[in-house]
Amino acid sequence: MEKSKVLVVGGAGFIGRRLVAASLAQGHPTFVLMRSEIGVDVDKVQTLLSFKAKGARLVEASLDDHAGLVAAVRQVDVVVSALSGTYIRSQVKLVEAIKEAGNVKRFLPSEFGMDPSKMEHALAPGRITFDDKMEVRRAIEAASIPHTYISCNCFAAYFCPNLGQIGTLLPPKDKVRVYGDGNVKVIFVDEDDAATYIIKTLDDPRTLNKSIYLRPSENILSQSDLIVKWENLSGNVLEKIYIPADEFLASMKDKDFGNQFVMGHIYHIFYEGCRTNFDIGEDGAEATLLYPEVEYTRMDDYMKRYV
Ligand SMILES: NC(=O)c1ccc[n+]([C@@H]2O[C@H](COP(=O)([O-])OP(=O)(O)OC[C@H]3O[C@@H](n4cnc5c(N)ncnc54)[C@H](OP(=O)(O)O)[C@@H]3O)[C@@H](O)[C@H]2O)c1
Known part of the structure; x- marks a missing residue:
């Protein structure tokens, strides 16, 4: 054809x-x-x-x-x-x-x-x-x-190597902010x-x-799954800082437009599970x-x- x-x-x-x-x-x-x-x-x-x-x-x-x-x-x-x-x-x-x-x-x-x-x-x-x-x-x-x-769900370059962190596209070095319990499933796509x-x-x-x-089945991963994958690859264990949903939402209030914009999307993806629910x-x-x-x-x- x-x-x-x-x-x-x-x-x-x-x-x-x-x-x-x-x-x-x-x-x-x-x-x-x-x-x-x-x-x-x-x-x-x-x-x-x-x-x-x-x-x-x-x-x-x-x-x-x-x-x-x-x-x-x-x-x-x-x-x-x-x-x-x-x-x-x-x-x-x-x-x-x-x-x-x-x-x-x-x-x-x-x-x-x-x-x-x-x-x-x-x-x-x-x-x-x-x-x-x-x-x-x-x-x-x-x-x-x-x-x-x-x-397309989450383009990997924006959401994967940074382990879902805001304001960076690179992997965190010491600490990682974990959204809720880190177990909500997200979908990542190259x-x-x-x-x-x-x-x-x-x-x-x-x-x-x-x-x-x-929805590539092997790329349906929680934030915690992603962190483990990165720790295994890098040989570097990160300190986890767990952020409850209400704390995350409250912290949005004093942010500028750009940060509020991004944080809203992060909330829907990592707390609510809007890719998989x-x-x-x-x-x-x-x-x-x-x-x-x-x-x-x-x-x-x-x-x-x-x-
Ligand atoms: N799934 C995900 O994780 C994810 C991540 C990012 C984006 N997206 C979505 O993917 C789509 C494309 O996003 P993208 O990141 O690929 O777009 P982008 O690189 O920011 O821009 C795409 C094109 O839009 C035009 N454009 C946008 N802002 C402009 C400005 N201020 N001045 C001049 N031209 C501008 C340009 O068109 P010309 O080439 O004609 O100049 C530019 O090449 C959007 O619908 C977005 O929501 C999805």
Whole structure:
């Protein structure tokens, strides 16, 4: 079967550049949106040029230029967005362009974390992410655009080697803050694997208009499981400081916006178990079961580079 043509939006970002690589690796003619606002961001220009060198086509357009976006979207069959932050809401403009173009067989909005439809109760201010993602879903569904929503759970780089600690991406050296009893199950995913699974869904009729969850069974681990894995790898036993939920929530109050944002997400993941506390329903499927041929990375292997 001929592979669909894919446009990646937000391709220079953390997950976006992995999506471009996975799309090329899986043989899709790959297009990357080069936003006109790129200015003098030299790293971004270099990253985009590196995609071109690997066979991707750069398509220049701005999210604020409807006609340009429609023209970009008309060149492809599938649009995958990996925009972040305040740009998540801007995807509504992309939805409008896809609607007008009328040729897109599948749109994957930028989700790739927790399923926003399961986060109605989320704490402010971190809930903005989920609210914005839900607004984009409503626009997609109102325009009857074929879609796939992907929940990647925790990207390892952000949550695994730091053992869930806030304000660092590196393993702690002496002490580790343990959330509650440390036994709530969390799901960790290597971000390169996430991109591989995401691209696999694009031409798959089983994932049309569905929510796909990445739940690699050997990466469903509690914070305590993760700490033991790191202690075994590093040969360094850490002092554990247990933080009860009420203490954690109380400590959020005097923090700035950014810290409150992150702490809210940490609370839902490590205290509430929002990655694992629901079953996948009939409108969903699990990626490692759909694509058993993918050899996913286990977290012991992932953490070896940090020793
Ligand atoms: N599962 C997890 O653990 C996890 C972790 C992090 C993120 N996520 C999710 O993954 C998705 C993508 O996140 P990411 O971390 O890959 O995104 P990112 O690297 O922060 O940014 C992605 C792209 O968004 C655009 N962008 C965002 N902020 C911008 C700004 N201030 N100025 C200019 N451009 C900006 C850029 O697009 P251009 O390339 O067009 O310039 C950028 O390359 C989001 O939906 C996010 O919620 C999940």
